[in-house]
Amino acid sequence: MPQLNIPYSHTISTGEQCRETDRRTIEEFGIDGFTLMETAGMQAAYFIGENEDRGATGLYFCGKGNNGGDALVIARYLAIQQNHTCHVCFPAGSGDLTVDAHRNLELLLKLKTQNLSIHIYESDNEISELSPDYIIDGLLGTGLTSNLRSPFDATVGLINSQKSRIYALDIPTGLHSDTGELMPEAIRADYTLSFGALKPGFYLDQGPDTTGTIHHFNLSFPAHCRETFAELVSVELAHWLPPIKRKAEHKYSDRLLYIVAGSEGLTGAAIMAAASGWKTGVGAVVLISPKGLLEIYEKNLPDIIKSPVGKSGDTSFRDQHAKETAKILDQKKGVLLIGPGLGREKSTFSFVKQLLANFNGPVVIDADALQVLPDLDKPDKANWIITPHPGEAAHLSGTAFERAYDRLTWAAGYASKKNVTVVSKGNPTFIGTPDGNNYLTGYDTRIFARAGFGDVLAGAIAGNLAICKNSELSIIRALLDGYIKATRLIHQEEKPLEPKDLL
Numbered sequence: 001m002p003q004l005n006i007p008y009s010h011t012i013s014t015g016e017q018c019r020e021t022d023r024r025t026i027e028e029f030g031i032d033g034f035t036l037m038e039t040a041g042m043q044a045a046y047f048i049g050e051n052e053d054r055g056a057t058g059l060y061f062c063g064k065g066n067n068g069g070d071a072l073v074i075a076r077y078l079a080i081q082q083n084h085t086c087h088v089c090f091p092a093g094s095g096d097l098t099v100d101a102h103r104n105l106e107l108l109l110k111l112k113t114q115n116l117s118i119h120i121y122e123s124d125n126e127i128s129e130l131s132p133d134y135i136i137d138g139l140l141g142t143g144l145t146s147n148l149r150s151p152f153d154a155t156v157g158l159i160n161s162q163k164s165r166i167y168a169l170d171i172p173t174g175l176h177s178d179t180g181e182l183m184p185e186a187i188r189a190d191y192t193l194s195f196g197a198l199k200p201g202f203y204l205d206q207g208p209d210t211t212g213t214i215h216h217f218n219l220s221f222p223a224h225c226r227e228t229f230a231e232l233v234s235v236e237l238a239h240w241l242p243p244i245k246r247k248a249e250h251k252y253s254d255r256l257l258y259i260v261a262g263s264e265g266l267t268g269a270a271i272m273a274a275a276s277g278w279k280t281g282v283g284a285v286v287l288i289s290p291k292g293l294l295e296i297y298e299k300n301l302p303d304i305i306k307s308p309v310g311k312s313g314d315t316s317f318r319d320q321h322a323k324e325t326a327k328i329l330d331q332k333k334g335v336l337l338i339g340p341g342l343g344r345e346k347s348t349f350s351f352v353k354q355l356l357a358n359f360n361g362p363v364v365i366d367a368d369a370l371q372v373l374p375d376l377d378k379p380d381k382a383n384w385i386i387t388p389h390p391g392e393a394a395h396l397s398g399t400a401f402e403r404a405y406d407r408l409t410w411a412a413g414y415a416s417k418k419n420v421t422v423v424s425k426g427n428p429t430f431i432g433t434p435d436g437n438n439y440l441t442g443y444d445t446r447i448f449a450r451a452g453f454g455d456v457l458a459g460a461i462a463g464n465l466a467i468c469k470n471s472e473l474s475i476i477r478a479l480l481d482g483y484i485k486a487t488r489l490i491h492q493e494e495k496p497l498e499p500k501d502l503l
Contacts, residue, residue: 017227041073069101071138180204256334269341276459339369452499
């Protein structure tokens with residue numbers, strides 16, 4: 001599958017992956033840790049210097065590790081170049097620093113002889129009277145996996161009580177870098193300056209409440225040394241991705257989109273999915289439906305081709321409809337979307353199993369059709385994209401997810417094990433692929449939680465796939481295009497968003 005050439009600024013890595021990337025860059029490639037620290041601190045200092053006035057006062061909280069070393073580099077640059085007054089506090093003392101952090105403390109101390117305003121404190125008891133313009137959180141990095149201990153728990157509370165702007169280095173202290181959990185409290189940053197890679201915890205659970213505005217700073221990690229969990233799907237990414245454009249001169253020269261959806265009382269789902277698929281610009285949409293529902297679709301979907309199956313009294317799919325439906329699908333190659341509004345009758349599930357077991361083309365499996373997957377294996381030549389919401393994902397996994405991170409890791413594992421692409425809907429939405437090119441939305445997807453939005457998304461993914469043949473691009477474009485349009489509408493009309501607004 002073609003790579004999407006996503007920039008390093010959108011790389012997401014777990015805490016362990018970040019440490020492994022550091023290790024490999026230092027030990028295998030030969031860029032030493034001091035140089036990496038200098039690069040990180042220099043970039044952060046430039047950013048902070050652009051945000052803060054010349055001559056500003058900063059309060060720097062430093063731990064004993066490399067996170068504290070980054071803060072010391074920043075203090076050095078801003079003291080020299082911006083004439084900042086730098087108050088540097090070591091809540092746990094300045095003894096036993098890492099080698100690179102200690103070296104940067106020595107450099108900072110040398111500047112005290114150059115008439116620069118640099119002050120060092122060995123505990124936070126000494127800084128209670130300070131009123132800084134900004135605060136630097138260089139206490140703890142991505143290695144925190146247990147609750148904060150003394151004295152850092154008290155320091156986090158002290159920092160959060162200040163009215164100063166807060167810059168967290170790499171990650172806010174107290175936030176779990178992988179899961180987004182608070183340990184049990186975290187610094188509430190105005191800015192998080194993330195070095196080398198973004199962290200999953202920024203976008204999960206309480207992460208968005210603590211990070212503020214996130215800025216990524218690339219480090220000189222060779223590509224072969226980078227360890228990656230996922231790529232970030234952001235609005236900015238829309239400018240990097242190739243567009244999806246239909247170039248066909250005839251409606252059948254693009255692959256078709258077939259939709260198997262709907263049942264009595266649930267025809268709205270089929271209508272939403274079909275309208276959404278048609279809107280992508282696909283050559284043609286063929287809605288396969290029980291014959292008893294044809295009149296509804298004729299009234300509501302004038303642009304869509306209808307292929308009814310069964311008898312005039314049939315209002316849901318039954319196992320006897322499988323052969324008739326398969327004959328329609330065999331007429332011309334196309335993408336199949338199956339699931340919206342199918343209902344959960346036993347006979348319908350039997351119909352779905354027969355259809356999926358014998359269809360070797362690309363399929364988007366959504367909503368009710370997902371219920372049959374535990375009893376079904378994907379045909380070798382088929383390309384499946386499944387789109388479960390959290391409840392459906394829990395059904396497929398056999399257990400409820402206590403954390404968003406658990407849902408994400410399940411999706412990545414399921415995609416690899418079952419050789420399918422998983423679009424795990426929720427906040428955030430996670431895309432797991434068979435080859436490990438995984439993606440995570442970095443924006444608030446809760447606006448799509450109302451009924452009907454899943455049908456619109458499924459139709460958009462399937463329509464895009466019929467045109468461009470690339471699963472990853474089809475999904476990401478559908479997610480981004482929907483979000484960009486939704487936020488524009490919300491801003492313009494200031495009313496609750498409805499699924500039909502995206503059609």
